[in-house]
């Protein structure tokens with residue numbers, strides 16, 4: 260991790276001198292905020308090609324064009340410059356290039372990744388943690404399937420985290436990042452007690468820091484220190500550390516991905532909608548952790564257990580709303596007719612036993628979505 264102001268220049272030493280590099284990026288934000296120029300001057304004199312236009316929620320159809328380019332040009336190092344979408348897309352390209360057969364099988368049929376090109380990252384939006392993990396989420400636009408894969412072979416060789424690259428982010432994307440990072444912690448923390456007090460306290464620290472720093476970094480986008488703290492929170496939320504040895508949920512993400520695939524909602528918007536309802540519907544199996552979360556994260560100690568749990572859920576929803584991410588399907592003009600469609604799509608893909616206890620079956624998914632109204 261190359262963290263701090265001006266660190267983009269250090270990538271020169273991280274990429275082999277003989278490498279044929281492909282710089283990948285999104286819709287062009289890096290061209291207007293100076294990041295593109297910094298990257299290009301760091302790789303000046305090297306063999307460099309570029310591939311732009313990777314969309315938010317990266318599409319297979321676009322990424323396959325990059326795969327073809329890499330194969331034709333003999334590119335052997337990928338440099339992703341952007342947010343989770345560009346990084347995830349680049350991880351897919353890295354795995355797809357040497358793959359024999361249809362690379363979509365890596366996601367659709369969990370075909371094993373046996374080889375991948377090396378990749379580096381220059382992160383421009385704190386949110387997903389993709390800069391320090393093995394995950395990638397890609398959408399097949401043709402069928403609107405949004406699926407994930409994971410492989411240690413696509414773990415970035417290095418990642419630059421320069422908080423200044425995020426100064427140009429619209430408020431909406433900062434808010435999204437706060438909600439995404441918060442929910443990543445919750446997916447790994449809000450399950451059941453598992454004799455993991457250290458992981459619990461680390462998770463609680465990230466949540467509390469996000470609650471403290473989120474509004475601050477929204478209020479003053481050029482506050483370097485606040486942005487730096489937020490950036491590190493988002494990385495720590497999904498780099499594997501707090502998830503070691505503990506049960507994990509991820510059903511909020513699984514359901515949320517359907518809302519993005521079907522309705523084009525931002526990833527974090529889907530989480531803000533689904534998480535509070537998940538907490539409510541599945542309260543009995545999460546009871547002990549809900550009480551712990553209420554006390555340690557929100558300082559809720561008064562009232563009956565039920566009152567404390569309700570207050571913790573309401574505090575979570577209010578926090579998301581307070582940073583500007585709405586938490587109801589109706590806020591996005593989505594009606595209840597989407598519910599049976601989502602349930603059916605998950606069933607078709609045999610995603611019928613989600614959550615830390617595999618008890619989030621189609622009926623529970625429906626109940627959760629009904630409450631999202």
Ligand code: NZQ
Nearest residue numbers: 285286287288315316342343344383386387389394427428
């Ligand atoms: O495309 P450009 O022009 O760069 O604009 C982007 C995009 O429109 C813009 N942006 C990024 N950095 C900027 C900037 N605008 C101004 N200044 C900057 N510095 O922000 C928009 C959103 O970018 P995107 O990369 O889509 O956001 P995010 O980082 O939230 O990534 C979301 C994707 O990651 C997946 C999500 O499902 C979604 O597809 N996830 C990946 C995970 C992982 N790999 O571990 C886990 C997550 O749970 C998540 O599922």
Ligand code: ZN
Nearest residue numbers: 387439443526
């Ligand atoms: Zn997420």
